[in-house]
Amino acid sequence: MPELTLTPIAARVQWRANEEASPTDWPQIIRRFVEEVAKRVVSSPPGPDAPRAAVERKTQNVIGHIKGLVRCDRYQLRVNCVSASLPVDVEGEIPESVSELTLELVLLVYGLRAEQAGAAMQAALSAIRDARATVQLDLPIHQHHSVLLTP
Amino acid sequence: MQLIVISGFLGSGKTTAMLSFARELAAEGRKVAIIVNEIGAIGIDNVLLKQIGANVWEILGGCICCSLAGELGTTLSRLAADFAPEIVLLEPSGASHPDTIKSVLRYAQGASVSATKWLAVIDPLRLEELVYVLQPLMESQVRTADAVIITKRDVATMQQLDAARNWALGLQPGLACFVADMKNPVNALSLKEVFDA
Numbered sequence: 001m002p003e004l005t006l007t008p009i010a011a012r013v014q015w016r017a018n019e020e021a022s023p024t025d026w027p028q029i030i031r032r033f034v035e036e037v038a039k040r041v042v043s044s045p046p047g048p049d050a051p052r053a054a055v056e057r058k059t060q061n062v063i064g065h066i067k068g069l070v071r072c073d074r075y076q077l078r079v080n081c082v083s084a085s086l087p088v089d090v091e092g093e094i095p096e097s098v099s100e101l102t103l104e105l106v107l108l109v110y111g112l113r114a115e116q117a118g119a120a121m122q123a124a125l126s127a128i129r130d131a132r133a134t135v136q137l138d139l140p141i142h143q144h145h146s147v148l149l150t151p
Numbered sequence: 152m153q154l155i156v157i158s159g160f161l162g163s164g165k166t167t168a169m170l171s172f173a174r175e176l177a178a179e180g181r182k183v184a185i186i187v188n189e190i191g192a193i194g195i196d197n198v199l200l201k202q203i204g205a206n207v208w209e210i211l212g213g214c215i216c217c218s219l220a221g222e223l224g225t226t227l228s229r230l231a232a233d234f235a236p237e238i239v240l241l242e243p244s245g246a247s248h249p250d251t252i253k254s255v256l257r258y259a260q261g262a263s264v265s266a267t268k269w270l271a272v273i274d275p276l277r278l279e280e281l282v283y284v285l286q287p288l289m290e291s292q293v294r295t296a297d298a299v300i301i302t303k304r305d306v307a308t309m310q311q312l313d314a315a316r317n318w319a320l321g322l323q324p325g326l327a328c329f330v331a332d333m334k335n336p337v338n339a340l341s342l343k344e345v346f347d348a
Contacts (some may be wrong), residue, residue, distance in 0.1 A: 004285075006246050062285065065162035065245060067196075081160035100303075108245070108246065110285075147288050149284060
């Protein structure tokens, strides 16, 4: 029976705005970044240990939930993404005057490995042409037991 | 204390539903505690839950159906002893297997839990896609439920809502099915009806 495994991946993405880019529409930047990450994690190429049935179905990676949080003084931004084909939900506000912030991101994506997640985030940053960010990727902390795919 | 388990797949709207329930129950003067289980080491949802002033107990960095099964029993015991709530809202990680949690609870809940209610939250927007890929997990969430809450009424189509209801009823005929909004689920729900289902 084919299976997919969920390895939660936590990342911190740090942005620093430069003077030319200010004022900065932070919610829009975060939204575009997460949209690009979502597109890339579902299309990441299958690893050598991928179940053949999953590869044949092109369901190597399935987004469970990508959720993020920015906390900045008394401001807060929450971001939720459950599918690469559905809009990313962004709630809250960060003022344009904020010059740097950190997005804490948790990727719960079946089939996704840490190195794929890192590559997806770097590619997403390139896609939104934002060279001001550095990506710090935490190690996976828990490999969930596998989930059975539809027979 | 009464235990209400709010299960459902990742991103289905469990936390939003639980927040609404907690606010509503607190407004009714009920003493409520929340146990939230996130499999990531960074708690994202707990930040929001704490902001509303709820009594929140976290089980982070694993899943209560496997690696942190023991933590659930410990947390319930401490909760009963230290806070003695009337109602406990338990949100397992969306990756957890409901059948396994049921087995864990059988041993972990102890004498302090007088009744347990299982609510399954279903996201109608992704249901077809998820059932296509993860049918066993998706079906077990409905089969173990006393009632289902189909979320995102305000953004789903009528066809998606009907399909979700029919799918759930196909798995468990006669199951109570409620439909709720995405951001404010209690708007469209009667808590009493849901909890009595």
